[in-house]
Amino acid sequence: MSQIRLMKPYIGFDEVEAEFREVFESGIFTRGQHVEAFRSELAAYTGAPHAFLTTSATASLWVCLKLLGIGPGDEVIVSDFSFPASANVVEDLGARPVFADVCTETFNMRPDALEALIGPRTKAVMYVDALGNPTGITEIKRICSAKGIPLIEDAACAIGSSENGVRCGAIADLTCFSFHPRKLISTGEGGGITTHSDEWAQWLTTKLAHGANGMKGVALDFVDYGYNFRLSELQAVMGRKQLAKINAIVNERNAVRDSYIEQLGALGFVAQKVGEGVTYNVQSMVFRVPEGCDRDRLILDLRGKVETTIGTYALSAGSYFAGKYKDVQPVAAKLQESTITLPCYTGLEVDAVCSAIRGVLA
Numbered sequence: 001m002s003q004i005r006l007m008k009p010y011i012g013f014d015e016v017e018a019e020f021r022e023v024f025e026s027g028i029f030t031r032g033q034h035v036e037a038f039r040s041e042l043a044a045y046t047g048a049p050h051a052f053l054t055t056s057a058t059a060s061l062w063v064c065l066k067l068l069g070i071g072p073g074d075e076v077i078v079s080d081f082s083f084p085a086s087a088n089v090v091e092d093l094g095a096r097p098v099f100a101d102v103c104t105e106t107f108n109m110r111p112d113a114l115e116a117l118i119g120p121r122t123k124a125v126m127y128v129d130a131l132g133n134p135t136g137i138t139e140i141k142r143i144c145s146a147k148g149i150p151l152i153e154d155a156a157c158a159i160g161s162s163e164n165g166v167r168c169g170a171i172a173d174l175t176c177f178s179f180h181p182r183k184l185i186s187t188g189e190g191g192g193i194t195t196h197s198d199e200w201a202q203w204l205t206t207k208l209a210h211g212a213n214g215m216k217g218v219a220l221d222f223v224d225y226g227y228n229f230r231l232s233e234l235q236a237v238m239g240r241k242q243l244a245k246i247n248a249i250v251n252e253r254n255a256v257r258d259s260y261i262e263q264l265g266a267l268g269f270v271a272q273k274v275g276e277g278v279t280y281n282v283q284s285m286v287f288r289v290p291e292g293c294d295r296d297r298l299i300l301d302l303r304g305k306v307e308t309t310i311g312t313y314a315l316s317a318g319s320y321f322a323g324k325y326k327d328v329q330p331v332a333a334k335l336q337e338s339t340i341t342l343p344c345y346t347g348l349e350v351d352a353v354c355s356a357i358r359g360v361l362a
């Protein structure tokens, strides 16, 4: 029996074949109709007035920090349970990532941890929807708004999720998405940014076009300096196809989640908690393992049968950040050691995964 994979793509070649052929025949591989359409469909889906496409969530986060003018001497408060990209971009700009510990159950930034860390150098808060779960972001937004601190949502994993009926993309001041293959929408690599701000949208329009905005006679008018983090037409075709069926993908993943909880709950596995009023896209099916269970042993013993991985990382405990800032956050550090990600996709044989787990724990 071949190993059960962690994730399978939600797109087949047959779905894109016709559009890919058109792109090849037209020769328009960039800045064409599909990029424009994907951009407006992303805005319409999330409910944010402005959307932009980029090469990755990392590029999106970096650009948003540049937009806010983050640099040396500044602090950005970052959820500690995430992928290192969330803090790397802050560090890269010479600012200090200040790690906020998370809730044991939801894995998301705790409001009390955030409030304790806000100080005169705080220039932004970066809230991460841990594994795609936005539980608690509305409260974090309320705190940031009251203090006048911009909120960047690292929604790399959270396309399709919402809290209190507002989708990720329309909650924070700036939201960054990833379209990496582990995500619900994959363009191979890719990312997006959404915002409510007309002023920031102007800045992004110019900066993401090498600094050009409008024409000067027959030539581009480079009103600023800028960057290129563009997604291509072929990638946009892929993104559009998956965005069109995202609600069905979310429902199917929740059915897989329910089945896991029913079977593994009995063994003492505890799923990441999803709050009232939250639609969770189940980007990653993460459990805290039962007390006394050796998580690393479990991952190793499942190898060859079921592909699994750790939940995600305590950023403050990574060798680089722990060495530099010596500020390890206890809850995130414990979660890094005690969580496991199991396969999740439509058509997954959940029973087979659960019986493999029962087998290795027996």
Ligand SMILES: Cc1ncc(COP(=O)(O)O)c(C=O)c1O
Pocket (backbone or CB within 6 Å): 055, 056, 057, 058, 059, 082, 083, 085, 086, 128, 154, 156, 157, 177, 178, 179, 180, 190, 191
């Ligand atoms: C929370 C979080 N932020 C950022 C990233 C980086 O995304 P990308 O690979 O699109 O740069 C990831 C990737 O998994 C992530 O999980």
